Amino acid sequence: MKEWKKRAAGVLVGVMAISMVTPVVGTNAAAKPKLSTKKVTVKVGAKKKLSVKKAKGFKVTWKATKKKIVTLKKKGKYAVNIIGKKKGNTSVVATLKKGKTKKKLTCKVVVKAKSVAKGTDSKPAATADTAAAATNAPVSQSAAPAVSATPEATVAPTSTPVVYDKPTDYVGIKDAYKDFVGTLGTCINTWQLTDSEAMDHVKRHYNSVTMENEMKPEAILPKSASDTVSIEEAKALGYDIPTSYVDSVVPKLRFDNVDAAMENAHKNGLRMRAHTLVWHSQTPSWFFQEFGGTKKVSEETMTGRLEFYIRNVMKHVMEQEKKLGVQPGDIVYTWDVVNEYLHRSGNPSWHTVYKYDDEDENKLRPKYVKLAFEFAHQMRKEYGVQDKVALIFNDYDTYFEVPNEIAVINFINENEPEKICDGIGMQSHVDIKRPTIDGEEGYITALKAFMNEGYEVQITELDMTINFDTDDTDGRRPRYDYRDEGETLDEQAVFCGNLMREILKAHVNRDKTKCPKGLTGITLWGLYDSISWRGKSEPLLFKSLTEPKESYMKFVAAPSEVAAELAK
Incomplete structure (x- = not known):
């Protein structure tokens, strides 16, 4: 018995905006940190890597504005895997800190439904008849x-x-x-x-x-x-x-x-x-x-x-x-x-x-x-x-x-x-x-x-x-214990069948x-x-x-x- 795991299948593309809360002091435009991509689209179950370039010396934390839509898994100091969880739109925010300098980079993410093979059902069975x-x-x-x-x-x-x-x-x-x-x-x-x-x-x-x-x-x-x-x-x-x-x-x-x-x-x-x-x-x-x-x-x-x-x-x-x-x-x-x-x-x-x-x-x-x-x-x-x-x-x-x-x-x-x-x-x-x-x-x-x-x-x-x-985001380590994330038994059933x-x-x-x-x-x-x-x-x-x-x-x-x- 013990701890825990992931899930996948997919592709990618979306929309993004970068906003600077505090300017970086002592750097020129060419050296400013930036995201590796401005657009991400990912299917449910698939993952896409997002990273911050030119971020040496910064501490980077990641946050999804809608945790029901995506899961984030940190990869090294400056990158994160975006894992599609539920169809919808959200944003992933990278917060960079170095001393008193603080900077935020925001990437909009679109999660699309996972493709379902012919003869299968992406929705949970609702009655005995549907499972018959x-x-x-x-x-x-x-x-x-x-x-x-x-x-x-x-x-x-x-x-x-x-x-x-x-x-x-x-x-x-x-x-x-x-x-x-x-x-x-x-x-x-x-x-x-x-x-x-x-x-x-x-x-x-x-x-x-x-x-x-x-x-x-x-x-x-x-x-x-x-x-x-x-x-x-x-x-x-x-x-x-x-x-x-x-x-x-x-x-x-x-x-x-x-x-x-x-x-x-x-x-x-x-x-x-x-x-x-x-x-x-x-x-x-x-x-x-x-x-x-x-x-x-x-x-x-x-x-x-x-x-x-x-x-x-x-x-x-x-x-x-x-x-x-x-x-x-x-x-x-x-x-x-x-x-x-x-x-x-x-x-x-x-x-x-x-x-x-x-x-x-x-x-x-x-x-x-x-x-x-x-x-x-x-x-x-x-x-x-x-x-x-x-x-x-x-x-x-x-x-x-x-x-x-x-x-x-x-x-x-x-x-x-x-x-x-x-x-x-x-x-x-x-x-x-x-x-x-x-x-x-x-x-x-x-x-x-x-x-x-x-x-x-x-x-x-x-x-x-x-x-x-199971999330490791915003500097918070996963507790590997119960946490109300709004997930439903219907979602469990779909995952189980897949x-x-x-x-x-x-x-x-x-x-x-x-x-x-x-x-x-x-x-x-x-x-x-x-x-x-x-x-x-x-x-x-x-x-x-x-x-x-x-x-x-x-x-x-x-x-x-x-x-x-x-x-x-």
Whole structure:
């Protein structure tokens, strides 16, 4: 989970005026700052760079007079990207300051509607009838069917799409997507797995679940460093003690919530993504210190603990699958081995033991990240599930870090006899204005780049906020929290439909010789708005378990719309 993104598609041209509040002292006309262009026209979702020339020594801030029309993203000291947000006219003002000198340059901007491909609708579906022509047949109440670990389907749906009047009869999301992406999931907690109403909703729409917190290190490691046993006691309890382990005691791992989650998921015909083995956050600080002390441990000690933790968590899960009467990999089909390495923070943690500073040339060659995948891959080999269980590098804001994300994953697989990191998890906590859908740092550009490298992609934590502060303008840093910006659920629905259509088209049209698997799963991060971690910004497809939103209608319509477009 975490921070944020953009969206695009476009062109440019408009009108402008320059007004000087205070003359620049000691300069001639040729040296006066001026804007790079006087006219900008941009389509919704597209971006145009605007800069100030001859502004050396000035501090430049940017402001849009109508923030509902455009979003501004500062680029360096003297430039800004103007991103079309909503059809209309506005002005972008550059304020230049140097000492007591102040100057304003104003550029008028025209935002035009985004072109809509034939067969699509730029307006949100208003009724069940309008969505009826773009969704699949109704789904039964039975448990979700078993799906392969890396399903891929690109056959266009042939059934007549139907949506029913009663909310409880709306088409299941997994059924709408089954001809494109076989695994559709959601994020839940242990209590929701035992709530009959919640599970009716989950089984109708999903065939996969990700536990929001129950499989993170903080939930499995003991609460205190004092809760340990000797090596001999640990072996008697069934722990695997690797030769790399140098501590004299072993932390007692807690699996009650994991076992309950697995049992309930299996009972309800659901599979699970395991999130996550290694993360700088939600891992107790004592795990990086001497047990019972405060001194930071060495890399050697930490490597032993890393191997111990990964081997024993994965072993327990796969042995638990056997106890439930299935084979390893039948329930837990994916592991987020490392989470958010490129956005690591906090102290103490993995990066403070293995020491990778942002300026370090080894930043993109992190030893502990590669070790984590080596240990995880060894476990799936021991259980014979390497073709059944995916190992994923999961991160947020992947659209702004494409070269770095690829560099780290390539390093993980470097000099390995076989691929040990199967692909990338794109967390996808997106906002309707960040990231753009297309463009240099757009969502689809990133998705295509990862697939062009041959990597499987899983969308792991998808939600789509409105009224969420992502702007960096007027010297104000974004708060990445709720901010009333006048954005509507209708705007969310349009963005949702546009994004999902482009995602599916990128998956279908990928080079399958380079990337056989493509997009193998989509997980929405929560059941409905009010229980979302970003609830105020209404990021999900449902208001409640029984109230689908217009964004849901657009979400389930996308597969049939793409199928119809491909069939032409």
